[in-house]
Amino acid sequence: MTLANSVLLTDLYQITMLQTYHAEHMQETAVFELFTRRLPPERGFLLAAGLEQALDYLENLRFTTEELDWLANCGRFNRQFVASLKDFRFSGTVHALPEGTAFFANEPLLRVTAPLPEAQLVESRLINLFHYQTLIASKAARCVLAAPNKLLVDFGMRRAHGAEAALLAARAAYLAGFAGSSTVLAGMRFGIPLFGTMAHSLIQAHDREEEAFEHFAAAQPDNVVLLLDTYDTEAAANKLVAMHPRLRERGIQIKGVRLDSGDLSEHARRVRRILDAGGLTQVTIMGSGDLDEYRLRELMATEVPIDGFGIGTRLDASTDAPTLDLVYKLQEYAQQPRRKRSEGKATWPGRKQIYRQFTADGGLAGDCLGLENTPRPGEPLLVKVMENGHRLAATESLATLRDRVRAQLAALPSALRADPNGTPYSVEIAPELRELAARLDRELS
Amino acid sequence: MTLANSVLLTDLYQITMLQTYHAEHMQETAVFELFTRRLPPERGFLLAAGLEQALDYLENLRFTTEELDWLANCGRFNRQFVASLKDFRFSGTVHALPEGTAFFANEPLLRVTAPLPEAQLVESRLINLFHYQTLIASKAARCVLAAPNKLLVDFGMRRAHGAEAALLAARAAYLAGFAGSSTVLAGMRFGIPLFGTMAHSLIQAHDREEEAFEHFAAAQPDNVVLLLDTYDTEAAANKLVAMHPRLRERGIQIKGVRLDSGDLSEHARRVRRILDAGGLTQVTIMGSGDLDEYRLRELMATEVPIDGFGIGTRLDASTDAPTLDLVYKLQEYAQQPRRKRSEGKATWPGRKQIYRQFTADGGLAGDCLGLENTPRPGEPLLVKVMENGHRLAATESLATLRDRVRAQLAALPSALRADPNGTPYSVEIAPELRELAARLDRELS
Numbered sequence: 072m073t074l075a076n077s078v079l080l081t082d083l084y085q086i087t088m089l090q091t092y093h094a095e096h097m098q099e100t101a102v103f104e105l106f107t108r109r110l111p112p113e114r115g116f117l118l119a120a121g122l123e124q125a126l127d128y129l130e131n132l133r134f135t136t137e138e139l140d141w142l143a144n145c146g147r148f149n150r151q152f153v154a155s156l157k158d159f160r161f162s163g164t165v166h167a168l169p170e171g172t173a174f175f176a177n178e179p180l181l182r183v184t185a186p187l188p189e190a191q192l193v194e195s196r197l198i199n200l201f202h203y204q205t206l207i208a209s210k211a212a213r214c215v216l217a218a219p220n221k222l223l224v225d226f227g228m229r230r231a232h233g234a235e236a237a238l239l240a241a242r243a244a245y246l247a248g249f250a251g252s253s254t255v256l257a258g259m260r261f262g263i264p265l266f267g268t269m270a271h272s273l274i275q276a277h278d279r280e281e282e283a284f285e286h287f288a289a290a291q292p293d294n295v296v297l298l299l300d301t302y303d304t305e306a307a308a309n310k311l312v313a314m315h316p317r318l319r320e321r322g323i324q325i326k327g328v329r330l331d332s333g334d335l336s337e338h339a340r341r342v343r344r345i346l347d348a349g350g351l352t353q354v355t356i357m358g359s360g361d362l363d364e365y366r367l368r369e370l371m372a373t374e375v376p377i378d379g380f381g382i383g384t385r386l387d388a389s390t391d392a393p394t395l396d397l398v399y400k401l402q403e404y405a406q407q408p409r410r411k412r413s414e415g416k417a418t419w420p421g422r423k424q425i426y427r428q429f430t431a432d433g434g435l436a437g438d439c440l441g442l443e444n445t446p447r448p449g450e451p452l453l454v455k456v457m458e459n460g461h462r463l464a465a466t467e468s469l470a471t472l473r474d475r476v477r478a479q480l481a482a483l484p485s486a487l488r489a490d491p492n493g494t495p496y497s498v499e500i501a502p503e504l505r506e507l508a509a510r511l512d513r514e515l516s
Numbered sequence: 517m518t519l520a521n522s523v524l525l526t527d528l529y530q531i532t533m534l535q536t537y538h539a540e541h542m543q544e545t546a547v548f549e550l551f552t553r554r555l556p557p558e559r560g561f562l563l564a565a566g567l568e569q570a571l572d573y574l575e576n577l578r579f580t581t582e583e584l585d586w587l588a589n590c591g592r593f594n595r596q597f598v599a600s601l602k603d604f605r606f607s608g609t610v611h612a613l614p615e616g617t618a619f620f621a622n623e624p625l626l627r628v629t630a631p632l633p634e635a636q637l638v639e640s641r642l643i644n645l646f647h648y649q650t651l652i653a654s655k656a657a658r659c660v661l662a663a664p665n666k667l668l669v670d671f672g673m674r675r676a677h678g679a680e681a682a683l684l685a686a687r688a689a690y691l692a693g694f695a696g697s698s699t700v701l702a703g704m705r706f707g708i709p710l711f712g713t714m715a716h717s718l719i720q721a722h723d724r725e726e727e728a729f730e731h732f733a734a735a736q737p738d739n740v741v742l743l744l745d746t747y748d749t750e751a752a753a754n755k756l757v758a759m760h761p762r763l764r765e766r767g768i769q770i771k772g773v774r775l776d777s778g779d780l781s782e783h784a785r786r787v788r789r790i791l792d793a794g795g796l797t798q799v800t801i802m803g804s805g806d807l808d809e810y811r812l813r814e815l816m817a818t819e820v821p822i823d824g825f826g827i828g829t830r831l832d833a834s835t836d837a838p839t840l841d842l843v844y845k846l847q848e849y850a851q852q853p854r855r856k857r858s859e860g861k862a863t864w865p866g867r868k869q870i871y872r873q874f875t876a877d878g879g880l881a882g883d884c885l886g887l888e889n890t891p892r893p894g895e896p897l898l899v900k901v902m903e904n905g906h907r908l909a910a911t912e913s914l915a916t917l918r919d920r921v922r923a924q925l926a927a928l929p930s931a932l933r934a935d936p937n938g939t940p941y942s943v944e945i946a947p948e949l950r951e952l953a954a955r956l957d958r959e960l961s
Contacts, residue, residue, distance in 0.1 A: 079700040080679055082671070083712030086700060091714075091735040097721060141704045147739065187721060194715070198674040199682060206677075226527070229643040230839050232651075233680030234525055237644060255524040255531060259586045267528030269536075270639070272846035275854040276542060276632060290536040294592065300858045302960055333859035384839050393838040394675050394829050401717035409720040413745045414778035515747055 121204035211247035222379030227387025312349030441501030565649035652688035667824030672832025757794030886946030
């Protein structure tokens with residue numbers, strides 16, 4: 072993944088600032104935290120995701136000879152500074168929320184503690200990596216909550232924003248509870264279960280729809296899912312019933328059908344009746360086409376007889392909330408807490424920890440955002456995952472992450488589970504954190 | 517770019533369908549076209565972009581040994597079929613709109629003519645490549661129309677959806693008329709001009725703001741752009757005026773300042789007054805923070821004294837319209853025109869051409885969507901760019917594409933230029949195309 076891990080996939084100002092830090096010998100320890108200043112109005116909670124790729128990025132970060140040559144010759148940087156980048160490595164400590172943890176506004180999902188230049192340079196790509204997977208895992212979790220017990224599959228590769236988004240959307244959706252993805256590369260790279268049916272083009276390339284069905288079924292007799300809506304959905308379902316005995320004689324079992332247009336609820340009902348009347352009760356129905364959690368809730372309310380849904384474009388681009396206000400801010404330098412005070416963008420200073428309280432049956436009961444060195448009641452959520460630039464533990468499997476998400480979603484307050492845009496979750500700011508911020512403001516003014 | 521060009525970055529059903537085509541010896545010529553069924557309500561026109569990366573993808577498409585092994589062992593495909601993929605190449609013909617051409621609903625921006633399996637397999641990634649850059653070029657063009665004569669810079673890398681989106685957003689915005697990007701890799705890969713200032717963290721890492729300014733200026737004396745809003749914007753501007761004589765003695769010229777929070781219009785006015793009163797009339801002002809074409813129009817209406825704008829998140833995620841209804845549909849197979857009739861998703865069949873008419877002074881006067889073999893008045897827009905799997909011409913330079921976009925934007929109807937969501941542009945469907953669709957419907961029913 073050359074592209075993904077290029078150290079030059081960053082903003083110019085990071086390297087410009089590094090040149091200043093180099094000139095001024097500013098190499099003391101910096102502490103940056105990654106958090107969202109506010110949730111999008113369409114989101115009541117977020118799920119942390121992207122840590123695995125971020126740790127991979129940090130562990131492998133270095134300038135190639137080609138990159139150093141380019142920097143030396145681009146007319147912006149002095150030779151001595153560029154030469155110093157030759158041995159650049161990330162040697163810092165990282166604390167993070169385990170992937171799949173629910174979090175809220177102002178709560179850090181990552182803390183980077185490292186010499187200032189190292190912690191600075193990685194800002195842009197760390198945001199980029201956490202931003203997208205967190206966005207998609209959170210969106211996918213909303214779909215899971217909207218359609219529990221349905222098989223949900225990521226179909227969004229084609230309209231994801233580029234190659235990496237396509238690949239990582241499959242991962243983020245899977246860890247959030249989707250059954251799998253249609254993206255083949257995600258199957259190969261991450262072992263994510265793959266699902267797929269057929270496109271309209273296969274039907275259209277045949278003169279007769281029945282012939283297309285038959286050819287497709289014969290070529291993969293174990294996994295036949297037929298698309299019914301190329302010309303007339305119910306007519307196609309009837310054709311299927313008529314041809315079924317012939318297929319069965321050849322040892323072919325139809326596994327499912329897919330509907331991709333029109334009123335899915337109405338078509339599914341009619342198709343289910345046709346299939347059942349024809350003895351094809353075991354054939355499942357899959358629905359797709361401009362679906363998201365809102366549409367899923369509507370369909371579920373009609374008790375639609377659809378067994379699974381392919382969720383594409385609106386998942387992979389998180390259409391209703393395509394970005395998060397995710398930022399990475401300096402909270403401490405050279406042992407001194409730091410605070411940005413820009414209008415509407417002030418930050419809570421210092422090394423922070425999230426202390427989460429639970430109800431007797433394990434439900435989330437409220438968080439406190441406090442200082443790491445001043446414990447508050449509750450479970451501290453940020454854990455150390457990297458030290459001296461090396462991971463402290465093996466990669467968590469996707470199965471582990473799925474289990475965590477399942478538990479997290481079950482533990483959400485029921486109001487938030489029922490209406491993920493609704494009741495805000497309580498995040499209290501610890502008094503000592505407020506005092507620290509006030510003290511810094513006094514010192515600066 | 518291993519990730520970007522993996523042939524397995526596709527939907528599972530493509531490979532499943534290829535297995536059917538292989539079993540049935542369906543290798544005849546297929547014609548697919550790429551188009552949007554409708555424009556987003558927020559878009560009055562789109563700019564075609566992504567062709568360069570698409571041609572690169574098609575020219576280099578092949579299965580690696582590792583990919584073939586994975587396919588052979590994933591339990592879905594038979595050995596004979598997988599073996600046939602070893603020599604898979606794209607050998608087809610491609611017609612396309614030159615990058616930077618304005619287009620509208622139903623108008624193909626790409627036509628692929630190739631043996632069915634080749635034309636089929638590439639669907640997912642072709643949509644993915646054209647979708648994102650077209651989305652961003654179109655959004656960027658709206659920013660250019662909103663703030664003509666201002667320097668616009670892509671600042672969105674961190675919240676673009678993944679690595680490839682970050683890189684290609686810089687390209688798409690630049691071809692649409694942006695002055696450059698902050699994404700360093702885009703500078704190295706595409707020669708796109710880079711712009712950057714400093715982050716709040718550099719200020720915060722110093723005990724005094726003046727010291728931060730001075731260190732930063734000394735480290736890159738030729739390109740000093742200082743961020744003013746870390747604590748108090750106007751106070752920072754006054755500090756700058758006070759320290760300026762000292763810097764000048766050291767041969768340092770302040771080039772500009774950046775404002776990133778609060779009421780940009782009001783702060784810019786005050787900062788301009790402070791700078792001018794202090795003799796710093798040549799120092800430019802850059803604005804950033806949640807900007808897009810809507811906000812730019814508001815700022816321009818106040819005659820804000822800002823010289824350039826950094827446009828980030830809302831550009832790179834095209835926040836107001838994060839996806840296009842871009843599809844790739846079979847229009848002909850084995851010399852027979854084909855038509856999908858799904859509810860609300862019916863397509864115009866056959867090999868089509870866009871015939872564009874112009875006013876006397878070169879303005880766009882209306883398009884006709886017709887058949888390639890039945891010319892209509894106007895200039896045919898789709899041109900042949902690939903034959904037998906090889907490009908017909910050298911890559912167009914970004915300078916050429918920028919010139920084309922400049923001409924295209926100038927040629928848009930003035931109503932569309934003034935309000936890009938407004939007046940729809942006329943795209944007539946040629947009578948022979950309507951007749952062909954009607955004939956196919958009769959034959960199928």
